Amino acid sequence: MTAPWWVVAAIVASTAPAAEAPSLAAWHGNWAGEGEAFGKPATATLDIAPGEGGATRLVYRLHIAGTPPVAYSAGANYAFDAKGRVRGKWTDSYGRTRAVLGGANAAKWWTHWGSADVEIGRSTYVLEEGGRLVVSDSILQDDGSWRVFAMLRYTRTNP
DSSP, rough: OOOOOOHHHHHHHSSSSSOOOOOOOGGEEEEEEEEEETEEEEEEEEEEEEOOOOOOOHHHHHESSSSSOEEEEEEEEEEOTTTTTTEEEETTSOOOOOEEEEEOOSSSEEEEEEETTTEEEEEEEEEEETTTEEEEEEEEETSSSSSEEEEEEEEEEEO
């Protein structure tokens, strides 16, 4: 006697591996970077770690060379929603808070932030072979193109 289809489906479903929940764990760590921001040499650090309730906490510190030198910092919390999208809130040292929405795959994490009445931006965090992280920040232009205003390459400072 052959088992009914629904019995077979139940057995297969119960033995199939569960889909892994999306995570930003691959980016967790302490990072130091160099590159350019607003057309000037810049250095930065990123501290990315587990946060409350399964979220990821990011702390960013940017130093831009020049006269006067610029110091900027921000903190953000990111979590995945039920549809697998990255959602969060970014608050910076100028007192601005921006909602962020994005996504992630195995090697790229991206966010869009801002609003049409002020500015719309995007940030991408790309893990490269060799353990490097490239972060690019862009602003949406009136013609629909994106202008990169910061690009830094990071290496992990913790093993």
